[in-house]
Amino acid sequence: MTTRPPREERDPDRLTWWDTTWRVGAALLLGLFVWTLTAVMTFPSPQEELPDTFRTFWLVLVDPVIGLVATGLMILRRRWPVPIAVVTTLLTGVSVFAAGAQSIVLVSLATRRRWREIVPVTALSVLVSLVNTRVVYPEREPLPLWVEAVLTALIIIVNVAIGYAIGSRRALVASWVDRARSAEAEQSARVAQAQTAERSRIAREMHDVLAHRISLVTMHSGLLTYRPDLPEGERREAIAAIDTNARAALTDLREVLGVLRDEDGSGSLRPQHTLRDLPELLDDARAAGTRVTLDDGGVDLSAVPESTGRTAYRVVQEGLTNARKHAPGAAVTVTLSGRPGDVLRVEVVNPRAVGSQPAVPGSGLGLLGLAERVELAGGEMSHGWDTRDQHRLVVSLPWAT
Structure with missing residues (x-):
């Protein structure tokens, strides 16, 4: 039909x-x-x-x-x-x-x-x-031949003029149609691009959040596996931490999948963490057994702009996650410095792992996604091992006044 x-x-x-x-x-x-x-x-x-x-x-x-x-x-x-x-x-x-x-x-x-x-x-x-x-x-x-020729030519020219005007009108309408179709195609492309960008953003959020939660679960489960002599109290704390972080990971995963399945785009992620939530992040890391030291350098965490604070929070979170994955048991130092109108510098430092503790498998995309996030924020990022055998993750972000 x-x-x-x-x-x-x-x-x-x-x-x-x-x-x-x-x-x-x-x-x-x-x-x-x-x-x-x-x-x-x-x-x-x-x-x-x-x-x-x-x-x-x-x-x-x-x-x-x-x-x-x-x-x-x-x-x-x-x-x-x-x-x-x-x-x-x-x-x-x-x-x-x-x-x-x-x-x-x-x-x-x-x-x-x-x-x-x-x-x-x-x-x-x-x-x-x-x-x-x-x-x-x-x-x-x-009539005289020239008079008849002129009159005949005038009649024919009128027909030509009418046809030329109709052709010009058709060309104008065709240009309007082409312009409307081009605008519609560009609009569709912009919508598709926006949807792709939003899904990429959600994927980055999912990686940041789930990688942090799963690393905590893996650390506690590894502790239970390799330390059968743990006291009953510490064993229960480890099991409780595994349960808490696993439930939190499932909740975050449901939220992200709900946004991805939302056809009309009305769904949104809950408010993202900023530097104001940094103490809570460090407390969770300490509860998981990571020795974390914070040197805020006199930076007022509540004074950092929200967009800059979100990126800085993700930098610290990724640094802690990588330290648990690749250097379990090592102490981590988080240093903040900077002032409004200049830059906010975030540095996460940890030495190599001590002993032969099991490493947590990683996707290899954490630092890559973080580099994209920092670039979009207009900042700079560097990471690697220094001469003192310490891994340094350093990020500089613009701090608007």
């Missing part, structure tokens, strides 16, 4: 059956009018002598037939515009009834706005019209 496309979505240059029907009707009416006018001027009054038999036979029987043929050819004018224009113009030399079809074809040709086609056909039309009025149906008292 096929459905008809909406009218505004159809090709504006494609003719419907009604467009073709009224054009054929107009050609027939115009041809009939010219034929009637010629018959009145050709046949004299009863008191005058009749024209020769051949011219009478031609006008009454042959001329309308040729006009109908020209009208049929007119339907093909869009497929072969120049050949049809030339043929119908030549037919008007022996048939005044064909003038209606030739006028429609000439107007159609002019809508193409190609002067290399319009000028020769226009000149041919003037010449053929003079042949018709001077040879086929000569008048008893003809």
Whole structure:
């Protein structure tokens, strides 16, 4: 089953059956009018002598037939515009009834706005019209040749001007349609880009949050595995920490998946952590057994802008997660420094792991995602091992006043 496309979505240059029907009707009416006018001027009054038999036979029987043929050819004018224009113009030399079809074809040709086609056909039309009025149906008292040529040229030029105006209007409408389609395509591309960017942001949030939670779960579970001699109290604390962080990870995962499945985009993530939540993050890390030292450098955590504070919080969180993964049991030092109007510097330092404790598997995307986040915030990031065998994660973020 096929459905008809909406009218505004159809090709504006494609003719419907009604467009073709009224054009054929107009050609027939115009041809009939010219034929009637010629018959009145050709046949004299009863008191005058009749024209020769051949011219009478031609006008009454042959001329309308040729006009109908020209009208049929007119339907093909869009497929072969120049050949049809030339043929119908030549037919008007022996048939005044064909003038209606030739006028429609000439107007159609002019809508193409190609002067290399319009000028020769226009000149041919003037010449053929003079042949018709001077040879086929000569008048008893003809006008001077130059006057008749000028009048004929003016009539044909009017047809050309009408067709040229119609072509200009069609080109303008086509440009509007193209512009609307381009704008719609660009809008769709922007929406898709925004959706992709939002999903990338959610994926980064999911990695930051879940990696932190899972690293805590892994640390406690590893502690239970490799320390069977733990006192009962510490064992229960480890189990409670595993349960708490596992439930929190599931809650965060449900929230993120809920946003991803939201079709209308009305869902959103809960407010993200900033530097104001840094003490809570460090307390969780200490509760998990990580030795963390904070040197805030006199920075007022509540004075840091929210966007900068979110990125700085993620830097510390990623640093703690990487320390638990790759250097379990090592002490971590977090240092903050900077002032408004300059930069906020965040540094997370940890030595190599002591002993042969099991390492937590990582995705390898944490620092890559963090680098993208820092770059989007307009900051700079560096990380690696220094000469004192310490891993340093250093980030500088712009601190607006």
